[in-house]
Amino acid sequence: MSEIKSRPIWGKLEPAEQAAAHLVCAEGRGIEAVRAxxxxxxxxxxxxxxxxxxxxGAGKPxxxxxxxxxxHPSRATALTAFRGHLARAKMGTQVHLAGSEAFLNEATTVASACGVVGDGLTTELCGPATRRVQCVHCKGMMDEVAVSPLACSHCGVNLTVRDHYSRRLGAFMGVCVDAEAPGVLPAASRL
Amino acid sequence: MSLAFDFSQTPSFFRDETFRGDFTFENSPEAIHRFPFPFDRDQYMYAVNIEQHMPGPPKSATVFPIDIDEHYVAEMADRAKVLADDPLRCQSLPHMITAEWDLLELLMTSMARDYPEWFSLERDGARWHWINRPLGIDQRFTFGDAATLPHGPMEYITRQCQGDFCLLDQRDDNLWLDAGIVTSQADWSLDFDLGMNFIEWHGPVPRAHDMGIFDRALKFLLNLQIGRPIRRLNWTMTINPRLDTSPENYHRWGIDRTTVTPENVGDKVHLRVELQALWRLPRSNAIVFSIRCYLIKMRELVSVPKWGRRLHRVLRDLPDDLADYKGMTHYRATTLDYLSRHDDGAPTSPGFFPD
Incomplete structure (x- = not known):
C-alpha cells in the first residue's frame, strides 16, 4: 500500500447511537460490513x-x-438513488459506505458534494483494492484498475497510475508512461 | 480579447515571440541581468526559503509586487491559446467569488501604481475604469458585479497578468486550493488538484514530507497577515522555452526531453524559475498564491560567469531522486558537459546576484 498523503484512509462502519437516521450505500459484499x-x-x-x-431478485439479506x-442492479443506478436519498436526508443523518475502493472513491465524492464530511461519514473497504483512475490527457474515467501501466480505454495513451488522488474527482491520476520513449513500457505491477 | 495580438500596435519594449511551435522566445541582455537566479550557494537542497515580499533592487524582478517584463504580451497570447484549447485550466469553486474580486483589486491597483505608462485604474465607488494599453483593453465595470465583465473577475484580470494564480481558502487549520488559473505550470494539474488541501496537493513531492517542510510551511502560511506578503523561489529545468508543460499535454511535450544534443544544448535547455508569492486577501481572508515563471537558456545563463559555474556545481551534485522528479534524467549529462566548460573551478561569491 502506498503512503501518499492524498490517498484516502478507509475505516470501519460505526453507526452512532445518537444519529437521527442512517443512510447506507453498499456495493455487493459490502453488505456484510453493514450487517457487522x-x-x-x-x-x-x-x-x-x-x-x-x-x-x-436476490431478496433482502x-x-x-x-x-x-x-x-439496484448497477453502480450508476445505486449512486443515483443514493444521491436522491441524500437530498431528502434530515439533519443528523449519518452516512455509511462499504464496497470496493473504486466504489468508495466515487461514493465519497457524492457524499462530500452534499456536505457530508467528518463524523457524519463512515467507510469500510470490502473487496478488491482496485482503483478508479482518470486519464489526465483525455479526462476519461476508468473503474477497477488493478494493474499499472495500462492503456487508456478512451484515448489509448499508455498510462502509469501516479500516486496522487483527488477526492473531488474520486480518482487517481493516470499519466502517459512512454512519452519520453514511445512504446517502451515498464513491467506491469499490481496496484 | 482577440487571440491574434498585433505587436505592431504595442509599445516596442515587448518582444514578439512564441513559447510553442517555432519557440522564438529569447531574453534581452537586460532581462538576463535581472533574471531571478535561485541559488545563493553552490549546492541545493529543499528548504522553506521564505522571505518578506519586500521591494528588491531597482530593475530587479522583485522591485514591484507584480513584475511585468518584456515577455508580457507574448505570454498573455500563449495563455489565451491554452485556455482556448482547454478551458479547465481556469476553475473556481462557487464560494471563491469574493476572493476573485480581492485578487482583481490587488492586481489592478499594483499594476496601475507601478506601471502607469501601461495600465491605469480609476475608481468612483464601485464604478471602475481599467485601461491596459499593451493589450489594447479599455473596460468600465462595477466592482462586485461579475455580469459587468466578459469573464469572471479572476479569469478577467489574470488573462492580463503574467504568472499562474491560485486562490487558497482557509478553514479547518488548512489551506484549500479552491480556485486558480494555471497555464504555465511545471507538470501539475489544476483540474486534478482543485479542492485539495495543502498537504494533499504536495503529495507527490519526494523527500520534503519526511523533512517536515510542508507542515512547517503550512503553519507559517495560516498566520500570513494582510499587507505583509511573502515570497520564495522554486526551480526546475525545461526543454524548449515552453510555458505550458502541463500533465494534460505531457504525452506531446515529454519527447522534447530526448532531443537535447551537444550542438543544441545551449539553446534548448532552460532553467525555469518560479517566483512564488503569497498575499492575504482583505475581504475573503483567502490567500493568493502566484507562481511567476522565468525562463533562461543555458547559452544566456553562462553569459553571467558566476551563474554558469554555480549551476554546473548544483546540477552535478543534485541527488538522483530530485533530478528524476524534476524530469532531468535524459539530458542531465549533456547539460553538465556543456556547463562544465563554463566552470573553471574558481570560487563563487555568496548570494544570488551577478558579480
Missing part, C-alpha cells in the same frame, strides 16, 4: 435506509432488521 457494523441493533436498523448494488432496503 449495525450488529443486529434493532433500534439503529429501524432508522436506516440501505441502498445496495446487488442483483435484482438477513440480519438487517427493520431497515428500508433498496437493491
Amino acid at each position: 457494523g449495525f450488529g443486529g441493533r434493532d433500534g439503529l436498523l429501524a432508522q436506516a435506509t440501505i441502498v445496495h448494488m446487488a442483483p435484482i 438477513e440480519g438487517l432488521g427493520g431497515a428500508a432496503y433498496h437493491p
Whole structure:
C-alpha cells in the first residue's frame, strides 16, 4: 500500500447511537460490513435506509432488521438513488459506505458534494483494492484498475497510475508512461 | 480579447515571440541581468526559503509586487491559446467569488501604481475604469458585479497578468486550493488538484514530507497577515522555452526531453524559475498564491560567469531522486558537459546576484 498523503484512509462502519437516521450505500459484499457494523441493533436498523448494488431478485439479506432496503442492479443506478436519498436526508443523518475502493472513491465524492464530511461519514473497504483512475490527457474515467501501466480505454495513451488522488474527482491520476520513449513500457505491477 | 495580438500596435519594449511551435522566445541582455537566479550557494537542497515580499533592487524582478517584463504580451497570447484549447485550466469553486474580486483589486491597483505608462485604474465607488494599453483593453465595470465583465473577475484580470494564480481558502487549520488559473505550470494539474488541501496537493513531492517542510510551511502560511506578503523561489529545468508543460499535454511535450544534443544544448535547455508569492486577501481572508515563471537558456545563463559555474556545481551534485522528479534524467549529462566548460573551478561569491 502506498503512503501518499492524498490517498484516502478507509475505516470501519460505526453507526452512532445518537444519529437521527442512517443512510447506507453498499456495493455487493459490502453488505456484510453493514450487517457487522449495525450488529443486529434493532433500534439503529429501524432508522436506516440501505441502498445496495446487488442483483435484482436476490431478496433482502438477513440480519438487517427493520431497515428500508433498496437493491439496484448497477453502480450508476445505486449512486443515483443514493444521491436522491441524500437530498431528502434530515439533519443528523449519518452516512455509511462499504464496497470496493473504486466504489468508495466515487461514493465519497457524492457524499462530500452534499456536505457530508467528518463524523457524519463512515467507510469500510470490502473487496478488491482496485482503483478508479482518470486519464489526465483525455479526462476519461476508468473503474477497477488493478494493474499499472495500462492503456487508456478512451484515448489509448499508455498510462502509469501516479500516486496522487483527488477526492473531488474520486480518482487517481493516470499519466502517459512512454512519452519520453514511445512504446517502451515498464513491467506491469499490481496496484 | 482577440487571440491574434498585433505587436505592431504595442509599445516596442515587448518582444514578439512564441513559447510553442517555432519557440522564438529569447531574453534581452537586460532581462538576463535581472533574471531571478535561485541559488545563493553552490549546492541545493529543499528548504522553506521564505522571505518578506519586500521591494528588491531597482530593475530587479522583485522591485514591484507584480513584475511585468518584456515577455508580457507574448505570454498573455500563449495563455489565451491554452485556455482556448482547454478551458479547465481556469476553475473556481462557487464560494471563491469574493476572493476573485480581492485578487482583481490587488492586481489592478499594483499594476496601475507601478506601471502607469501601461495600465491605469480609476475608481468612483464601485464604478471602475481599467485601461491596459499593451493589450489594447479599455473596460468600465462595477466592482462586485461579475455580469459587468466578459469573464469572471479572476479569469478577467489574470488573462492580463503574467504568472499562474491560485486562490487558497482557509478553514479547518488548512489551506484549500479552491480556485486558480494555471497555464504555465511545471507538470501539475489544476483540474486534478482543485479542492485539495495543502498537504494533499504536495503529495507527490519526494523527500520534503519526511523533512517536515510542508507542515512547517503550512503553519507559517495560516498566520500570513494582510499587507505583509511573502515570497520564495522554486526551480526546475525545461526543454524548449515552453510555458505550458502541463500533465494534460505531457504525452506531446515529454519527447522534447530526448532531443537535447551537444550542438543544441545551449539553446534548448532552460532553467525555469518560479517566483512564488503569497498575499492575504482583505475581504475573503483567502490567500493568493502566484507562481511567476522565468525562463533562461543555458547559452544566456553562462553569459553571467558566476551563474554558469554555480549551476554546473548544483546540477552535478543534485541527488538522483530530485533530478528524476524534476524530469532531468535524459539530458542531465549533456547539460553538465556543456556547463562544465563554463566552470573553471574558481570560487563563487555568496548570494544570488551577478558579480
